[in-house]
Amino acid sequence: MTRDAIPQPLMRVTKPRLYEQLVAQLLAYIESAHLGPGDLLPAERELAERLGVSRATLAQALVALEVLGVIDVQHGTGAVLIYRPSIAAVISGLREHRNRLPEIVEARTTLEVKLAELAAERRTDADLLAIEDALRAMAEEIAVGDRGAHGDELFHQAVTAAAHSPVLAQLMAFIAEMILETRLESLAQPGRPEQSLASHRTITAAIRAQDATAATAAMLSHIELVSDVALLK
Template identity: 70%
Template sequence: MALENNRSALKKMQRPRLYEQLMQQILAFVETEQLGPGDHLPAERDLAVQLGVSRATVAQALVALEVLGVIDVQHGTGAVLVYRPHIATVLRQLREHESRLPDIVEARSTLEVKLASLAAMRRTEEDLERITRALDVMSEEVAAGGRGERGDELFHKAITAAAKSSVLQQLMTFISEMVLETRIESLGQPGRPEMSLASHRRIFEAIQDQDARGAADAMLEHINLVSDVALLKRED
């Protein structure tokens, strides 16, 4: 009986995901090569060949490092080291980020769905122009091979402004840094920028038509889409 009780208290250990292992290897490379702030990491293609994994997995590891502020990734320049951290520190920060992701998703679902509904009821022609400009910015970024972070940020700010709710706007400002984490992570997923842009356009169409229910539904669908990130998935 005691043995059975002990077994029931044991929990199955979760294996580190592949991209987490790659993060550790990349950081070990940084340490071995004594890279410092401003130094470039090898290109994704080169890292994939050297590590024997797919470019998609390497990209996910780099996105995680970018979310944690270790590197800065710009289209056309690649990954640049911001600072050289201890591996244990980065892994702890990754766990902390992972644990708060569901709460960030929950907050966005609560706030932004309501904001979209209010925007559909209260938007002005000036608001529609602001949202359109944000869509144009993101479209241009994505067409140029970028992830569209700036256009994405402008779009959601424009929706918030169109809702004309000072309290909800303050709440969005309060969680803006946390939303930035999810923005970088989501738009770093393969094919996600194009999908997110299409999702933005559906939200805009509902707001333009003053369809409050449609705008809310489109925003909820969008939040569900952008919240589908590797950190919330466990490998068996």
């Protein structure tokens, strides 16, 4: 190196988060076990014991893989492999996803709070029936040990329809796939399905009463609740 050369600054090495390490180990296991699409991963209890982590920590890694479309976690069956990607590609995708989560939350807050307000002002009896049907669907899912993701999705779709705002509905459809990512992560948190259902009931009560102020506050509180996900911690 010449005297005038300026050395490049050293970049701080980022320590992988625990769930990133688990994701990498799970992918390495999938590769070494020669698992392919449609194959079932070992039960969560077995995987947690092999990896030396709690089932709650393992669940976080499995949700990350589910969000990225690597596995499909089915109630009563377990984690089914959809495709086998490279470890580097998954970790890169996971970090990109984590970085955009705050923007997804911001978009949800902007759109869904306004939709709840409009739903309270404009809902019809048929709209209210659809919202209450979604609540029942989510409660039934949770009662059998599921996360209630389908009922959760139906609820937010019903509130969006009740707002009778085609433009806002189009915007919600545009970010629907991104919202699905946060929905899976949120409902995987311990106790969150029950909390989310209770929050939905509060929103429904405000819409039923046609109280736009209460509906706005309830939806804002709900988005804050469901946006508390482990990947952001």
